[in-house]
Amino acid sequence: MARWEDELGSWLEPFLSGLGHKARRRMCPLYVSGLIGPGDRKSVQPMAARLAPGDYDQMHHFIADGVWDAAPLEAELLVQADRLVGGNDAVLVIDDTSLPKKGDRSVGVAPQYASTLGKTANCQTLVSLTLARGEVPVMVALRLFLPES
Template identity: 75%
Template structure:
């Protein structure tokens, strides 16, 4: 009588990842390298694939049923090398513990995280691994996130990100002042000394 065995083994990718990242750094790493943050979408037909949901698919340029992964690429000149892909779990997944348990999503990854939050975690891993780069690049999907931009600055990183054309911005020489209230309760917070304007208007 035969016995069927089915074993689920968690594979530790860290050793292979460390080797690949070291080789990537040797090939293109340095002050002239770019660390590029982007999305990679995999269109799907069904509902069983982990993380699949109606969401924006970069490959199609529209909303579609797909999986979305946060990608981190090290590039220099015309040579891009992928460092990591991390699956994004929409709230339709993270709000359904039974669904995640059924497909084996590890407990530490079941908490909802935005794509910018995942990107910052990956950037921290890249820095900790000693991979060298001069600047972080990201499109408006990440650039519109103030916490993402602030996290890059908090790490003293050089960065350039896209933003929506209508996003309100301030000139580089803006100052925070503490205005005196003419009447009513005294102000308790500083305010910019100039009004904000749409990004496209500032560039005109």
């Protein structure tokens, strides 16, 4: 049986060409492995120490400084989601998720309706689109809602 890392590599393969630069294509699987793999701390520094010793700067650049066009990745995600769960009996679920926040320094934080709390509170709100069939969901889009303020 293939290790989960091998299966992750196969899953990521069609997305990597959309990243363009060779360093991004190398860092992407490492970063995703760090997020879903073992280890308590999921910030860049401990993940780089576990998965890419000596490459902290490249991983940090991949997350913090790297700018690329997300459209090719989003288009590939739609293709893969349709392949996995598309069909006549698939449904598109539109949902919001609120992330309560105490401060005001994160983008999009404002007093707004927080569905998770059932009241108006200081929070960020995300809107998601998920393609689902049966009990298998595949998130295809996620956007931060930006209030007028």
